[in-house]
């Protein structure tokens with residue numbers, strides 16, 4: 309589709325660095341994953357190093373009609389010493405949430421990773437109270453695998469997480485254009 313109402317992924321541009329710095333310095337802009345202030349100079353260093361497109365981890369920008377909606381991440385992991393997999397993450401800016409972008413972007417990133425690497429598995433973790441991300445992952449073709457007990461220290465306590473995955477042969481959702489033309 310070329311009507312501009314589709315979600316696309318693209319590499320990070322220098323003009324995105326201000327947004328990435330906001331996620332590091334504005335409490336809870338990233339949502340529940342806020343873990344305190346981060347180094348605001350780190351994005352420029354990382355961008356200069358490899359444009360956020362590393363062999364083992366990277367970032368892509370979900371955009372709608374040329375506007376950056378937030379930030380996505382992928383990081384390689386290893387099971388059994390030889391089975392490489394990817395773990396993905398997403399943070400949309402508040403004005404872009406609840407418009408159907410999150411599940412489409414996560415489905416697109418999963419397809420991208422399956423297309424460009426032989427990984428058998430893409431996984432994603434979320435919080436028990438993050439209903440939006442749980443629904444978003446299921447719409448992106450992920451299945452709940454289980455509870456990871458006390459896997460993260462957040463907001464002053466060790467907390468459980470939910471682990472989701474999509475395997476290479478799991479059914480992929482059709483990533484349709486957005487139902488309407490959202491504006492920020």
Ligand SMILES: CC(C)(COP(=O)(O)OP(=O)(O)OC[C@H]1O[C@@H](n2cnc3c(N)ncnc32)[C@H](O)[C@@H]1OP(=O)(O)O)[C@@H](O)C(=O)NCCC(=O)NCCS
Nearest residue numbers: 339398399400405406408409410411434439440441443444
């Ligand atoms: C979580 C997030 C990626 C979801 O993306 P989104 O574009 O807002 O939501 P989606 O369009 O993918 O929604 C998928 C489903 O969740 C529902 N949903 C969206 N926001 C919701 C909310 N706040 N509460 C409950 N359900 C919600 C949608 O209605 C949709 O379900 P439906 O098809 O039955 O209507 C996005 O809200 C976000 O970036 N939040 C802040 C950061 C974050 O929590 N990241 C994940 C950390 S693990």
